[in-house]
Amino acid sequence: PHADPAKGAAVKAADRAHVFHSWSAQELIDPLAVAGAEGAHFWDYEGNRYLDFTSGLVYTNIGYQHPKVVTAVQEQAGRLATFAPAFAIDVRSEAARLIAERTPGDLDKIFFTNGGAEAVENAARMARVHTGRPKILSAYRSYHGATAAAINLTGDPRRWASDNGSAGVVRFWAPFLYRSPFYAKTEEQECARALRHLEDTIAYEGPQSIAAIILETIPGTAGIMVPPPGYLPGVREICDRYGIVLVLDEVMAGFGRTGTWFAAEHFDVVPDLLTFAKGVNSGYVPLGGVAISGEIADTFARRPYPGGLTYSGHPLACAAAVATIDVMAEEGVVEHAARIGRDVLGPGLRDLADRHPSVGEVRGLGAFWALELVRDPDTREPLVPYNASGEANAPMTAFATACKKSGLWPFINMNRTHVVPACNISETEAKDGLTLLDEALTVADAHL
Numbered sequence: 001p002h003a004d005p006a007k008g009a010a011v012k013a014a015d016r017a018h019v020f021h022s023w024s025a026q027e028l029i030d031p032l033a034v035a036g037a038e039g040a041h042f043w044d045y046e047g048n049r050y051l052d053f054t055s056g057l058v059y060t061n062i063g064y065q066h067p068k069v070v071t072a073v074q075e076q077a078g079r080l081a082t083f084a085p086a087f088a089i090d091v092r093s094e095a096a097r098l099i100a101e102r103t104p105g106d107l108d109k110i111f112f113t114n115g116g117a118e119a120v121e122n123a124a125r126m127a128r129v130h131t132g133r134p135k136i137l138s139a140y141r142s143y144h145g146a147t148a149a150a151i152n153l154t155g156d157p158r159r160w161a162s163d164n165g166s167a168g169v170v171r172f173w174a175p176f177l178y179r180s181p182f183y184a185k186t187e188e189q190e191c192a193r194a195l196r197h198l199e200d201t202i203a204y205e206g207p208q209s210i211a212a213i214i215l216e217t218i219p220g221t222a223g224i225m226v227p228p229p230g231y232l233p234g235v236r237e238i239c240d241r242y243g244i245v246l247v248l249d250e251v252m253a254g255f256g257r258t259g260t261w262f263a264a265e266h267f268d269v270v271p272d273l274l275t276f277a278k279g280v281n282s283g284y285v286p287l288g289g290v291a292i293s294g295e296i297a298d299t300f301a302r303r304p305y306p307g308g309l310t311y312s313g314h315p316l317a318c319a320a321a322v323a324t325i326d327v328m329a330e331e332g333v334v335e336h337a338a339r340i341g342r343d344v345l346g347p348g349l350r351d352l353a354d355r356h357p358s359v360g361e362v363r364g365l366g367a368f369w370a371l372e373l374v375r376d377p378d379t380r381e382p383l384v385p386y387n388a389s390g391e392a393n394a395p396m397t398a399f400a401t402a403c404k405k406s407g408l409w410p411f412i413n414m415n416r417t418h419v420v421p422a423c424n425i426s427e428t429e430a431k432d433g434l435t436l437l438d439e440a441l442t443v444a445d446a447h448l
């Protein structure tokens with residue numbers, strides 16, 4: 001990359017003047033002007049190159065600028081750049097087929113959206129119309145998107161400012177042994193108590209009033225908490241018993257991230273609805289959707305589905321999905337993610353945890369890992385308080401700054417850093433990233 005600081009300054013100035021950024025106090029942010037990206041890297045206008053351990057927002061599963069996907073989007077733009085959703089379009093049909101063939105069980109019908117929040121929004125609507133019941137149960141420590149139903153299903157502080165449409169949403173605690181809500185000492189206890197707590201919640205809410213339970217198969221932004229093996233099968237059984245729709249949100253965990261096409265495969269569970277976005281086409285063009293079971297599809301076989309979007313199944317987005325899924329299959333990206341997790345990231349991160357007292361726990365699989373940073377490994381006191389900002393968050397800010405100075409772009413949420421690079425990151429790049437993380441963690445160690 002060649003430097004062009006003057007161009008960078010102009011890009012930044014127009015951004016500061018006119019772009020209103022997500023989740024931010026507009027005058028307190030300082031967005032980096034990015035000049036380009038390729039594979040697992042991006043660079044700025046000053047000539048600095050960064051290894052991206054975030055995959056954007058955990059979505060560039062095949063990395064930036066994959067030539068086959070870029071070409072597919074270009075060709076589609078030349079052939080048929082757009083078309084309304086009521087028609088049958090070749091790339092839309094093909095994308096739906098490729099997705100349906102990979103989703104578990106009988107999830108064979110695909111409703112396309114523009115992203116993850118709309119997928120959750122429509123899954124909630126489908127479940128409510130299908131069951132005729134009003135309530136949806138969702139977990140604390142979750143993120144489901146920022147539109148009306150999706151933000152109200154979200155179990156993190158981003159919901160608070162929009163917490164006025166929560167009618168019908170009831171939250172519960174899902175398993176997380178390291179910070180167990182159930183005072184459990186073992187995975188077995190955590191699993192049994194979490195299922196019992198869910199059953200109790202259902203009993204007190206009234207099973208006949210509950211349309212759906214929504215869970216991220218493996219919660220992502222909230223901390224990559226891989227559930228104990230029996231948990232999701234247990235939830236599936238509870239849903240079956242009460243006629244409750246099980247929605248698994250795989251917006252972040254799906255499409256290779258965990259070393260399988262969908263994370264549900266790890267637990268042998270088939271949901272009734274599965275939401276996806278991000279990795280479906282590595283975000284080259286916005287796309288999300290809901291994969292729908294036979295039973296729920298039947299509900300809308302002779303009765304209209306009361307929902308839709310102008311850009312549902314947009315040809316450019318679908319062309320990117322077809323090409324991305326082809327690339328993932330041809331290049332063995334899913335198997336690569338499993339192997340890089342098992343052989344490189346997992347062992348490398350555990351080694352960092354052994355040497356850095358600020359690392360309280362390492363957890364994850366595939367290209368999907370979290371490091372829990374703590375002030376004290378015995379008490380597990382987080383390096384910064386929950387939802388800290390400003391001075392209280394200074395240790396995490398210092399850690400992030402150290403990463404960026406060394407050329408590593410880190411994913412930070414609360415007291416955690418997540419290692420979520422492109423699923424096709426090379427072994428050398430992954431090891432380079434671990435070396436940079438090693439240096440930056442000394443900054444976190446200094447707060448012990």
Ligand code: PLP
Pocket residue numbers: 057114115116117118120143144145146216220221249250251252253277278288
């Ligand atoms: N669901 C999950 C599990 C997510 O991680 C996200 C985004 O991070 C969403 C839903 C919302 O997706 P989007 O930002 O595309 O609306």
